[in-house]
Amino acid sequence: VRPSKISIDTNALLHNLNRAKDLAPSSKVVAMVKANAYGNGLELCVKTLSGKVHLFGVACIEEALAIRACGCDDEVLLLEGFFYSDELALIQQHNFTITVNNQQQLRALLASKLTKKLKVWLKIDTGMHRLGFEPSQVQAIYEQLKNCPWVDDEIVMMTHFSSADEMESSKTLGQISSFEQITVGLKAPLSLANSAAVIAWPNTHRDYIRPGIMLYGASPIANQSAESLGLYAVMHFHSEVIALCHLKPGEAVGYGELWRAKRPSKIATIAVGYGDGYPRVLKENTPVYINGCYAPVVGMVSMDMLSIDVTEVPDVDIGSKVELWGSNVSIDVIAKHANTIAYELMCKVTSRAR
Ligand SMILES: Cc1ncc(COP(=O)(O)O)c(C=O)c1O
Numbered sequence: 001v002r003p004s005k006i007s008i009d010t011n012a013l014l015h016n017l018n019r020a021k022d023l024a025p026s027s028k029v030v031a032m033v034k035a036n037a038y039g040n041g042l043e044l045c046v047k048t049l050s051g052k053v054h055l056f057g058v059a060c061i062e063e064a065l066a067i068r069a070c071g072c073d074d075e076v077l078l079l080e081g082f083f084y085s086d087e088l089a090l091i092q093q094h095n096f097t098i099t100v101n102n103q104q105q106l107r108a109l110l111a112s113k114l115t116k117k118l119k120v121w122l123k124i125d126t127g128m129h130r131l132g133f134e135p136s137q138v139q140a141i142y143e144q145l146k147n148c149p150w151v152d153d154e155i156v157m158m159t160h161f162s163s164a165d166e167m168e169s170s171k172t173l174g175q176i177s178s179f180e181q182i183t184v185g186l187k188a189p190l191s192l193a194n195s196a197a198v199i200a201w202p203n204t205h206r207d208y209i210r211p212g213i214m215l216y217g218a219s220p221i222a223n224q225s226a227e228s229l230g231l232y233a234v235m236h237f238h239s240e241v242i243a244l245c246h247l248k249p250g251e252a253v254g255y256g257e258l259w260r261a262k263r264p265s266k267i268a269t270i271a272v273g274y275g276d277g278y279p280r281v282l283k284e285n286t287p288v289y290i291n292g293c294y295a296p297v298v299g300m301v302s303m304d305m306l307s308i309d310v311t312e313v314p315d316v317d318i319g320s321k322v323e324l325w326g327s328n329v330s331i332d333v334i335a336k337h338a339n340t341i342a343y344e345l346m347c348k349v350t351s352r353a354r
Contacts, residue, residue, distance in 0.1 A: 004239035004272040010048040012232035024205040028054035032212030039346035101131040114150035121156040126175040164196035195220035218342035236326030243269035254299030275303040277349035279338040289328035
């Protein structure tokens with residue numbers, strides 16, 4: 001059996017949830033589990049969090065149905081609403097909560113003559129310019145929804161930040177103030193905060209927070225480590241040494257002879273590569289953790305293998321365990337080396353490593 005697998009620490013997931021709750025003690029929690037719980041596995045994450053959060057947030061009806069298929073009856077929020085109006089029958093049948101983002105969705109909902117009351121969140125575009133109604137339209141749309149017999153009386157007003165990870169961002173201040181102006185007279189619950197805002201913008205917590213990445217133990221804030229924020233790694237990516245080579249100075253490792261030994265070097269071959277989701281762009285000096293030490297990746301990452309320099313690591317042998325990311329190697333560090341974000345690394349672990 002190939003030894004290269006991710007494992008998911010559900011205690012860390014619960015710890016991180018509690019961290020979010022501690023930061024926003026008066027808010028309800030929408031746990032973001034879209035994209036297979038950010039790659040951490042929908043079923044396991046939903047079963048771990050069920051009953052401990054108020055809603056699950058997903059991107060589409062397929063993901064919402066997958067939550068029901070886990071035997072979970074918790075409230076599920078479709079963050080992009082429905083794509084086609086024929087989804088409304090299923091939405092009604094499964095009591096999904098929808099976001100209304102645009103005029104097409106609004107018209108389809110008002111025309112649909114549903115038999116049950118649907119829970120609706122109304123998305124306002126305060127500056128992300130991706131989804132939602134522009135502020136000047138919101139009052140009228142809110143009234144239309146309020147007057148619709150098959151829309152639940154309580155309509156949650158929501159917006160999403162573009163730059164909440166920048167601690168002093170004037171953009172976020174502008175989005176908050178625009179959202180406040182629009183919603184000030186309405187007796188509606190409010191939701192603004194993603195993970196970065198849960199941590200950095202306490203005045204945005206309001207009725208519902210929507211943490212995603214922080215639940216999975218990566219830092220939502222640039223230049224602040226997950227550890228310093230009290231978050232624990234949920235995804236642990238491990239492999240093993242499957243071969244050892246002893247190189248003389250001048251000898252090279254891997255495709256394209258990218259790395260060349262400057263001294264007599266002990267190189268370990270690890271059974272993991274981009275075919276498992278370990279990024280090929282990672283080059284020299286990306287750390288892995290082995291036998292209590294950090295060792296650098298050397299040469300090109302290939303599909304099934306990569307090489308590390310273990311010249312200074314004691315007792316490395318075939319079968320030695322290697323952590324690619326997890327408790328000792330922060331996924332944020334790997335993301336930085338790969339010029340990406342932890343979200344993408346988690347999502348891109350391939351089926352072979354699951
Ligand atoms: C509308 C909305 N809310 C909340 C989140 C969670 O964001 P994060 O994972 O940064 O906490 C997302 C993620 O993309 C989102 O689209």
